[in-house]
Amino acid sequence: MHKPKSTNITWQAGGITRTEREQVRGHRGATLWFTGLSGSGKSTLAAGLERRLLERHCATYLLDGDNVRHGLNRDLGFAPEDRSENNRRIGEVAKLFTDAGVLCLCAFISPYREDRARLRAAMPAGDFVEIYVRAPLHICEGRDPKGLYKKARAGQILDMTGIGAPYEPPDMPELVLDTELGGIQGNVDDTIRYLETHGYIQSQT
């Protein structure tokens, strides 16, 4: 569907490389992709993680529905081809932030395995860290921070993930965070440990 149309473009080096940016920053760039049901705790965990990373002076940014749907993707609706293009653009922006040496936290329901696999495949190995934010539907529905489940049960949202549309859990995510049992700080601790152990950020010990 999206064939490269651009012509008359030559690649030139000479600028700053990603490695140079990362060396100066003291940490790697990466896309930390939080996936899970609405109300599973993606945004809360991402915000908690970003705060912890900022305290370590890491370069970070959080992409979510708020800053993407109202800006870059405001021309897109929720039809299948629009969802696909929404996903593609978010992936491209996350790639740019990653190339910039930023730890780019992305919090999107992103219910389909294939979509997430496409995001991963579009990036160099290790750049895409899939974090499954796991909570049972009844817990998420109990939280219902945006009132979406209530609307879905009332028939006002037909394709609500978990109700009228499926959520496909990751097969092999880099990390699983359980927000029914684990607290925010414990989950953020686990993520920090993962990032340290795998060389994304420097260990503080």
Added chain:
Amino acid sequence: MHKPKSTNITWQAGGITRTEREQVRGHRGATLWFTGLSGSGKSTLAAGLERRLLERHCATYLLDGDNVRHGLNRDLGFAPEDRSENNRRIGEVAKLFTDAGVLCLCAFISPYREDRARLRAAMPAGDFVEIYVRAPLHICEGRDPKGLYKKARAGQILDMTGIGAPYEPPDMPELVLDTELGGIQGNVDDTIRYLETHGYIQSQT
């Protein structure tokens, strides 16, 4: 309906603000928009500036045709509506980087005043710094780093800016860099001075 078991979870997204990011980094986020003819020296100056900013440990990124046209905007061609959408998306991405507290350098011919005015208007005051990279057409054509002018003169590119399509110089750019007369280092010095004087980065003196 079930309630969350954990008592230490507050389901609110207390996200990081731009100001917090900027305070940690020690500099402002901004979009530094380099406009000028092909071959005027936009990319060279932007690369030189990025290097200087990186030496000061600023968070930076360079958006140009290379990393945007091949990725985010690879579905767009060069028809008027595609150019307009190309411009819009670049502006939205630059806004995200600026919100991330990054000094986002953008090097695009961006020949039309109206397009640049739209980018400026879409950002908070002071976030958009227009840098006019000025060099006469015959100088740019003499440089012709991508061989585009040659193709244009041979009739292979019909809408080449400066040949078959107009370039509209900025009326009131924040900065004018003359690359016919000024050297790269001098131009980068001038830009650094502007950024210091106007509080984007800290003065080193």
